[in-house]
Amino acid sequence: MTFTPHPLPEPAARLLAEVGAPARLVAHLELVHDVAVRLLDRLADACPDLAVDREAVLFGAATHDIGKALHRHELTGPGSAHEPDGHRLLREHGVAERLARFARTHADWHAPGIGVEDLLVGLADKIWKARRAADLENLVAARIAAASGRERWAAFLILDDILDALAADADARLAYQNAHPVD
Template identity: 55%
Template structure:
């Protein structure tokens, strides 16, 4: 899989960060797939869906390189977690409108180190993007709540 560079625009002075676009998009789309086996976790906290999602994807022939996101998306404090994993973890939180300082700081440290820039520069570039994504969270969550999967939920 080829890496992708991300920046805020073609004329931007913001640095570009390299990541595996295909893997991150796959991870963002499938990280909660285990909730099909644990639908109660759609409306309340739980972590059984993480390993279940990984196993479900493996059973269907998806590579470990891609299935890891289902298992790792809540394990962002693990030192072995990659920058791609952190991107999926941040996406999981920001989609819901949650800004998790410790998680974002880990990502900022990785991005600033990879691009040889000061952490505040990475923060400035990332913060605007995350704010933009988070601003529509209330609408997304309301839509989700209108369509409960678990009987009696919502």
């Protein structure tokens, strides 16, 4: 069975084409976006009181690593130069700050002014390959608890179940990404 992610938002797909994003980067962004769609759907069902800007999360998930079009070595190795450069690239292409910010916030969960949307993009960027980040998950659980009136441990259990279900498809997502060339 072939894995088919949700299609990217049209403005994000257009931007990726404009900047000449390599196929591997586009595949990665498709996968993180796909996980973000599924994460938001499950959170909406489990925690309807959690207010989330869905459009921002989905655009952020679809473009968070766009700076790797400039720093291609970061597609296969470590590095964070893509974060500020991706933000700059998005702004230069007319993307509003409320949407461009995810390029620089997706890996910086403790920075001042981080919203739940930033945390969810970061979470989708981890769980697509079944990677768990306890500190990030605790921050999201705290937001769920605050919005729902649940105890933090109860909110964490809800989130943990959602993340376990999303992580189950990680092998198929990794195979999908690896089928796309880096350049």
